Amino acid sequence: MQLGSLQEVITEYVRDGQSVALEGFTHLIPFAAGHEILRQKKRDLHLIRMTPDVIYDQLIGAGCVRELTFSWGGNPGVGSLYRLRDAVENDWPRPLVIHEHSHAGMAAAYAAGAARLPFGILHGYVGTDLARVNSQVREVRCPYTNARIATVPAINPDVTILHAQAADRQGNVLIQGIVAGQKEAALAARTLIITVEEIVDCLTTSMNAIVLPHWVVTAIAHVPVGACPSYAHRYYARDNAFYLAWDEIARDRDTFNSWIARHILETRDHAQFLDSLREAA
């Protein structure tokens, strides 16, 4: 486990053309890491996430993304992701190849990836058009009952990036609250990068909390408030007002471009990004 600045870690481990999962299900979304990828102008990424939200909208609109594997792409409780829509509907700023699942399908694919199985199985996709447009959704016969079961190939991202509440000085990482598919995405990855709210001498948690041991973690960056405008349970709340505001910002290409310029490209790091949001408020 390596401890570095977010800038160093992204420079070293995220390369053009890789598959990258910045996981999080509303909670603990690694916004700071996504912004750093955008600042460093990574290109041709294959982004993976069950619920691509505003950070993926930003990366797609900024032209960093070639492919997207996902199961629900919207601004939760608000509506569309306009940059994702513009890419799919109008190829702007570049065409986007999409691989689409249901949540249960993608969860099975991550779980298979974490277990280094070739595919995941589930009862699902029957009678839906998803299997028609995603040739990766197939089926097998149960060897015991001959029943048909849907299959999805394992997802093994080149890099998974998570935001977590805390790490200790050895690099053991604590995640708690709504954890969705974070553990599976972490263990499915070839390289695992974690940003954390704080680094502590000792993690004191209940024995069933999710702790990713230091020897599966590639690198950690200490980034306080690194999930904002998403939230970190017991640290700060979700900035729902920002998600509502994003609807207006992302609707229009010019408004979007000036927001990205002011808040991401012209800020040095996450602390400056947070300052720029406060100034705009």
Place this chain on the structure above:
Amino acid sequence: MNAQSLSADTKHYTSDEMMTVAAARLLWSGCVCFVGIGIPSAAANLARLTHAKGIVLIYESGAIGTNPSVLPLSIGDGELAETATAVVSLPEVFAYWLQAGRIDVGFLGAAQIDRFGNLNTTVIGDYSKPRTRLPGAGGAPDIAHHAKQTFVVLKQSLRTFVEKLDFRTTAGFLNGHGERALHHIPGAGPTVVITDLGILRPAPDSEELTLMARYEDVSVDKIRAATGWPLAVADTIEVIPPPNADDLRVLRDLHERTRMAHEAPVLSSNEKSSTAPIPSHSHVQA
């Protein structure tokens, strides 16, 4: 009309309120309900706060038995975790809870529905070059596959009630006449569709959605005109009573609390402390 005077006026109500109340009435105490965001979430929580106090609400983010004081904006809001009996991972909620058949009612919205209760939440237009790209499947196909029954709630118009879906995201009764059962899909499918005009249920043999009930001030002709296929209508149409004062008060209070909670900015120039970490489980700050 401001929120205060609307809240006090229980003689008048909107069609959204009528739809939400009508949907809530169909839920019962003890029901295990897998809840989608939007009107399903409002209706399920209204039921929990009125006649169905023992309802178990499950959100796909992994919150099981949750009792939020405000409606979540997103399906993974912290409020859902804080007030839950248990919080589990997403692979677990879909595999051990939904797929295992532990859900009584899956409660969904949709952008389009057809006469057999199949749903579209993926695209308007052609998939490869859509006119409108919608968010996509989420857990809807899985919920509709496994829940013992599915309730669907959406506004009824020629845009939403269509002859042919642009994309079948979620299977209802497929082409009807028992096709769903032939595919060994375990859940009973969309047993009720609640709209802003009335309530539809599948006919016993054809499984075609049939108008069973209307709201007080809505004519059957109006409902036919808002349906993109020749609508089947039951011989006797029930008239659904309007929301009572208690339903409206609880629903409006819930929406008002929710609005205030969602508008409160977390980051502002004079409230830097609101973003400062509050260490709760660790002794030493780095």
